Amino acid sequence: MWRDIRKSKGRFIAIILIIMLGVLIFVGVKAAGPSLDDSLDKTVSDKNLSDIQVISTTGFSENDLQLARKVPGAQVEATKFKYVIGGKDKVAVALYGYDDNAKQNQLIMRRGRLPEKANEIVLDKNAKSKYDYKLGQQFKFASDSGLKQKSYKIVGFADSPQYIDNQSRGSTNIADGQVQLFAYIPQAQLDMSVATMLNLHFAPLKDKNTFSDSYKDGVAKKLTLLKKKFKNRSYQRTNEVMSDYLTQFDQQQAQLDQLRASNPQLASEQQVQLNAARTKALKKAKTSYTWQTRDDLPGFSAYGESSDRIAAIANVFPVFFFLIAALITFTTITRMVEEARSEIGTFKALGYTKWEISKNYYYYAISAGVIGAVLGALIGNESLPRIVLALYKQYMALDWVVGLQWWVILIALVFSLLATLGAAVIVIRKELVEGPAALMRPKSPKSAKKILLERIKPLWNHLSFNSKVSYRNLFRFKSRMFMTIIGIAGGTALILTGFGIQNSIGASGDRQYSDIFDYQAVVKLNDDANLTNVKDILNQNDQYQSSTAINSTTAKLKVNGQQVNDVNIYTPKSIKQFDKYVHLGTSLQKDGVILSKKTAQLLDVKKGDQVKVTTTDGKKVTVKVGAITENFIGHFLYLSPNVYQTKFDETANANTLLLHLKSQTSSQRKHLANKLLNSGEVMGTSYTHDVLSTVSKMSSSLKPIILIFVLLSGVLSFVVLYNLTNINVSERIRELSTIKVLGFYNNEVTMYIVRENIILTIIGIIVGYGVGNLLTAYILHQAATELVIFPLTISWFGYLVATLLMIIFTAIVMLVTHKKLQHIDMIGALKSNE
Structure with missing residues (x-):
């Protein structure tokens, strides 16, 4: 076995490389989606992100907190919160009251520290990167913000688990409608008598992955229970607030009635103002609730959808990639065993058992399969998810979690052994049926038959001698022709699909x-x-x-x-x-x-x-x-x-x-x-413009993955083409030596093989266009969300790259083959095997 490996290092390495590439992209892409989910899950779990948030237009009294605590397992915290206008650019700010006793929604400090004094503020880290604020500067709010003071000293910049997407901070009904920053000042600085936000966290849900169905079902049940507790509460709360307002207005009305006796005109003017104020206040007293789960937080569901899209791609793209790798490997092992017919016949004649003869090839196949699978699994699982996480810069810096996807690795190993060991078992069983004498003689060459092209006389007669030979060879060895076309078409399709996914996601907005x-x-x-x-x-x-x-x-x-x-x-x-x-x-x-x-x-x-x-x-x-x-x-x-x-x-x-x-x-x-x-x-x-930038961000977030797909697809295509050409040359070494002895020049001998490659490359590229469109359409269908459809769109650039890469690979293989054919041992190749 070791002698076989040494004798044909190129073939052994090619099998390992093809299996490695197939497993690498299969395991790596399959691991990327779970790694994104697990990383965010760990981040929000460590910082105790609320499971449910409730916002009230009139705030929450102690009665509301008691109601919320009746939901089993609920940890309840009340927070003062409002949207205000602030900063030198007068932008909408989501302002929270900071409480150092709060356990939920803990800030992730990037620079500086948390607020300790009444005049201190912690700002969104975007304030530093987008608006160039620095520690120690003052941050001013609009005069109508309802705060104890207008200006606060910046003591820190932070991330928040409530805002995982750096590009989006949600929407509001002030300023331009888009929240630009979040900020925290001491709770007492918000001039509000009651808290306006309830944060609920459920300890039993903490162990569940935030994107899992069991977590979402658990939250949905808790939300249903909470809404039942608050069923009549908005009516009661409205009455409580109205009662306070009416007490104030009754007192003001009594003062007006006294004033009317002494100054009727002034009293009449003030009565108009009081009536307007009363109408406005009664409108303000109406209580309504906004119920939010994690999916309602800015960017949270988009992040989940993004990892779902990668998972949808992972269900199709790597599988197709892997199948091509397995198919080419199967062919390589098959040809390797068929080449060793005379050796197998000799062993059989010497009295070796079928198992003793076969195990050499089984070990060869297992070695190549296992080495390729293990290398691919380790490199894929450890590299691709980390590359994806590193390039997800529009989201906050996450705590990376990259676990080994054991079941995916196991599937990859099984497929790798099916492609290598499976091929060896099938071919050896077929060969060992024959007797030693038959095996020790070379296989009879295929008898020449007229091909379809020969029957079209006007076309056939106009072809050169070399072209006729190439077409005859192509159609005589149909399995070799189909394998090369499948290899080229598969590579073209994979590269085209990579570009198609990105183009199509961007096209939905356009x-x-x-x-x-x-x-x-x-x-x-x-x-x-x-x-x-x-x-x-x-x-x-x-x-x-x-x-x-x-x-x-x-x-x-x-x-x-x-x-x-x-x-x-x-x-x-x-x-x-x-x-x-x-x-x-x-x-x-x-x-x-x-x-x-x-x-x-x-x-x-x-x-x-x-x-x-x-x-x-x-x-x-x-x-x-x-x-x-x-x-x-x-x-x-x-x-x-x-x-x-x-x-x-x-x-x-x-x-x-x-x-x-x-x-x-x-x-x-x-x-x-x-x-x-x-x-x-x-x-x-x-x-x-804002919607288009969001869609553009969805498209650009996939760029690193697409680039990896294109590169790996290109490498696979090159290895496949090189491997198939090598098999082609080794199978036809006697034929090539014969034409060399007959006086063909080196360039003509090379073109004898390469001409076939060029024809098959052209056919493969055209077939690849069709397969690429079908594969892209299928992946887009899988990746579509409830709100977004991705129209099948592949730019001319995608077709150009796929075509050029295949042409370049064919040219490189042609040069390598040319060098190899210059040094073939003609006499050794032409010696009789008998």
């Missing part, structure tokens, strides 16, 4: 906001907004071009037991104008609605079906699906004004504007959003 949505901003109006005032502000802006008004609301859709939440319902005021902003591919109908494609798929409905709609304010209607429209991000349902009027029995009031804007800078977007917000007519402004 196509949504070019092919379908043709607007640059959405302005959400207040209930009592004056549309004329808003238009006046917009007309004063240099980037503003035009707008159209719509009614926008959200609802859940239900049909046949299937349900989709958070569906955006758009009803235009003018259908003609709306068509310029949203391209549905069909016109809004008089009796039906238009439903987005993914929503229809999730509900399993088609044109003509009925769907039940429940809006967020509790209205329930049933509508008929008139058409289904293409859509890539989110869920949408479109109604004509007439259908809205008929179904909801009211006119669709304009509460949203879709804007056409010229190209804007970041500061111009902020300026317009702030101006609209300060008018008092607008709740918030959101820009399509």
